[in-house]
Each structure stands twice: as structure tokens, then as C-alpha cells.
Amino acid sequence: MAGKSITIAILSYHLAQHPRAIKIVKTIAKHGYKVKLWSARRIKKRIKILSSFLEYLVAIVDVMFLKADVYWVENIPDIVYLPLVLFRKKYVYDRRSPWALEAAMMYRLPKPLIKIMSIIEILMAKKSSYFVAVSKALAKEFEKIVKKSIVIPNYPEKSFVKNISPDVIRKELNVPINRKVFVFIGKLSRVEGVDLLIKVVENIKDLDAELWIIGDGPERKVVKELCSMYPKTVKWFGWIPHNEIPKYIAASDIGLAPRHKTQFNIYYSYEGIHKIAEYFAYGKPVIASGISPSPYYVVVDPSKLGEAVAKTVKGELKLPKPPKLFWENYSENLVLKVIEEVVKPET
Template sequence: MRVLLLANQPEHTTRLKMFQSTLEELGYDTLIPKFNTRNWIQISGLAKQFIKKEKPDVVHLFNVPDIIYHDLPKLKGTCFKKMIYDYRSPWGIELEMSFRAPGRMMAEYFEKKLAASADLITTVNGPLGEKVKTYTEDGKQEVYEVPNYPKNSFMTGEDLAEDGAITFLGRVCEQEGIGNFLNMAKKYPDEKFRIVGDGPFSKWYLAKKLPNVEFLGWQPHEKVAGIIKKARICMIPRKENTLTPYSTDKSIWKLNEYLNLGKLVIASGITKEEDRKNLLIVKSSELENAVHEYLDKKPEKLNSGDYRFWESNTRKIKEVYEKIQ
């Protein structure tokens, strides 16, 4: 079976590449187009050309922004046989935050169109699974949950000694909580804080650089495990918003990287699905007290059942693709 894995920027989509690796291990042939553009109209046209040329058996579409591929279902039956829709982010709710109700209505129209046209649906967590079920026709499409867990190989990064830093990893922006993180650095001037990541407005956020904040910028992923190992506490200091119910411990890559490496994690603006050892989820208004409480704590030792790896998804992915045949 030939499977086309499709996203806005396929070669840069982590979840897509994880699926690719597993599918190839299961013996499927995968196709991934490369678009040398970020123009949505051009991407849409290039994807259709690719599909018409390659005629894959299955198109596995990873969502956001859904408008790019909204008319792909027209090619089903002639240029490809089956479609899987991966609902990994609530695009409608994201747009509502910037463009209010009209943005959500437009985006969810396309979400519903793609979900209803799919033969099967994959998603990252329970809340998104429940949301996408409301788009299906009387539950006709089965929904399979495939969480965002790191590969086992992520653990093999360089072993570096802990240096006591409180660490922020990811895009330097308000949505990821950089403002809250820098506020913590001001509140605790005697503690070392580390930022691993970057963003278009990072210079603005870091214009008044605090002496206790180390900024490393983006780092190659193979170095990330080593940097996390140096941390005393890892933080995801997001503010609560309408995305909070859909952002959980099953969908956040970096949270599971932190926990698999045995780190204490303080998070806000996310929702708990499972009880996880060493994870404290608080309201963003309680971050200061949480950091104070955790400064002298040591993480609990992990048992085999405490780890979450991508490889645990193999059986579910195998089931999805056997079902689609």
C-alpha cells in the first residue's frame, strides 16, 4: 500500500514524520512531497499535481490550516482510494482568538468538511477526539487516538550533569508563556533560568535581558535531551485560554520529553488527562508559588510504567491501516 502523508509543510511536521517512520517499519510505502513555498494557494495546487501523478492508495492528511486541502475529497475515488484525517489542533478555536466568531465559523466549516469526507480519523488526545466526533456523520468515521510521545531513541542524548537551571523550551512567544517565564526570573533573581528556542519577537521579549537568564536560541533536536538533563525544573507556563481544554499531557511533545527524562515539570494553561509522576499543573496565577514549592524538591524515580514512548502507538497505527484497507 502506498501512503501519501500530507501537511502544510510535510518535511517539517514532527507528527507526520513519526507516522512515516512507523508506517515504513510496518512495511508500507510512504510518499512525502516537498513544497518550496509557504503560499497556501501554491501548496494546494502542488499537492493536487503530486496526487494526480503518484495516485497513492491512501492520503493521510494532518490538519491546520484546513483551508489548504479543503477540496482534496474531490479527488478521492479517481486519484486516491481512501483518506485519513489527522485532527491534531482545533484550528477554529485558534482563529477565534484572533478573528473572533467569524474566524471560528470559517475554520470549522473546513474542519467539518474534511472530517466528514474521511474514511477514518486520527487525533492526539481525548478532548480533540470528542470534538472531531461532532463533525462526523452519525459516528460513521471511527476516531483513533495516537498521542504525541517521543521516540525511545530520544533518551540516548548526551548525559550532562544537572546545573540547577529552570528551563523553558520552545517558541518564544506569549502563547507559549514566555512572559510568565520571564516574570518568574524576576521573582527569583538568585535562580538560573534558561531559554531554549526562538521566535520572531524574541528580541523584543529579551530586550531587557535579565542577568540570571541564559538564552540559547534554537538548538538541534539531537542536543535537546542533553539540555533537558541539565535542568532542575522544566516549565510550560502558558496562560489559560480557549485552547486550554484541548492541550493535554498526551498532545504536548516537550512535556513528555521532560517527563521521560525524569524531570520535575510545572505547567499551566494545559489540561490533565492522566496522572503523571513529577508533573504539577497549576493555574498561571499560581506559578510563583509552585516554583517556590518545587525549588528544593527532587523528582520521584520513574518505573517502567511511567514512561510514554511513540513506539507504544505502533499497534494502534497498525490497526488504523489494516482497517482502511
């Protein structure tokens, strides 16, 4: 089949939360393939569990009737993509996190349900035409059961970097040019380590520094209390469109990527945590906790995050110079390699 006669379906359950899917669409489309982009329909009911159940059910039916030659699916939530296994479709399984394990921790699910989720994840990986992961650790776990495996890092596109004057942004926000600004971007949840920001603020409240928080989520109460207690040290911008994030990174000094110490730490690194590579894109060094170590950033114990931030303000902690890692330079050719191998006629 010629490239232009092949249709690739990119499936992302909550597209707005996963810009990686859009990057994959752009990469495939500009190389001559027809592309279908699918995202789950949102169904709102008063009872949240009913909404989730109906969304999953409708999504499964949608996937069942979605026509394409090849499907590229993410592993969150992989249960809705089971029709691809049932009907023996060609699909790429893109593992972006240890979904089954993380969901068990976040929602305290019963063991039988966790077991079912784990079985589905293994089945989806095993039956895939190509197994993709955003980090080496996520790939290694399944390398013995999959047909083909590759790591495709989740780096930002070059277009993410814009010509922005940090001084102008700071003036708009009434922030002194010489003040040290730390920025946190992400979902306000315990998994994303938002509660660790409490110690960060407590350690810098008497220094010439402040914390910018961008995002929203279930732990917004923590952030609201920080803003109330330390109005001169904390600025919360809430959820903002992704195309507006660059100006806040550009005007900051250091990016934060806090997480708690868990059994999943090894799975997370600059390869898969999108905001870390976005900080890098603007030349911002990074302080992290609870993720895989790297020469590109400083990783500290979660309990020491606040102290590390304060030491940076005082000039007592030197941070490594960040690399420039972009989708076009590292990931784009790997996406094309996967598609070309999957669409090849079987011999």
C-alpha cells in the same frame, strides 16, 4: 492488496515543525508499506500575506496531483487538503489542535472567516476514512460525526533518549552542578506562554536557579529583554535542531509547559504536547499552566507560575515522578491499526 503494493502518502504542511509526521512515516515504512512524504514548498515574497496565499495555492495543486492509495493528513492548515474530499480519496484526518479556534484567537480573524475555517474542519473530519486525534478531548469533540475515531498520543521515540552526562553539559555551559535549572522548549509566542516566563525569572533571580530557553518566534523580544535584565538567571539558546535538544533536557532539572488560561485548555495535555513527554523521557518533572490537569505533572494558574517555580527551588513544592511514555510502546500499533483498517477492501 498486499502491504507492499500499497502507497501511503503522509502530508505535513511544515514538516520541520511537526516531528510526528516523521514518526508516522517510520512506523508505516518498516511494516512494508510504500511511503510518500509531502511538505509544502516555501515561497518568500516581501508581502507576507502574498507569500502565504501563494504557498496555499501551490500546496492545493500539489495535493490534487499527489498519487497514493491512502493519505494521512494533519489538520494544520486543513484547507489545502480539500482536494481529497473533492476527489473522494481515502484519507486519515489527524487532528493535532483546535486549529480553527486557535487561529481565530492568535490572528484576530473576522467572524465570517472563522466560520469558514470551522466548516472546513468539520467537513474534513466527517469525510475522513478514519479520524485520529492526539488527545481524548480533541477526539471527543468530533466523535459523533466521524466514521471511526482513535486517540494516538504524540510521544517521543525511544531513540530520543541518549547516553548524556548532565555534569559534562553543565560544565560546558559554566553552570554549577547543584543549581536548579528550569527549561522551556517551544515557539516564542504568546500561545506558548513565553510572556509567562517573565514572572518565572522575577521569582528565581535571587535564588540558586536559572532558566534555559530553547526556541525562537515572534515574541523573541521578550526573551531578549529577559537576557539583558537578568544575564545570570536566563540563558537563551535560540532555535536548535531537534536532535540536539536531549542534552539540554538531560542537563536540566524541571521542564516548563506554560500556557495562558483559555477556552482551549482542555485540549492540551501530556498526550499531545510533545515537549512534556520529552521531559518525561529524561525523568524530568513538569510544572505547567493553562493545560488539562494530570497526575503526572503540576498544573497551576498562569498567574501563579512564577511562585510555583520558586517554591520548587525552596523545597516547598513536591512534583510527581514522571512516567516513561514512548511512541513504540503506545502509539506505533495504533498507527498500524488505522492503516490496516483503511486499506481493507470495502464490503
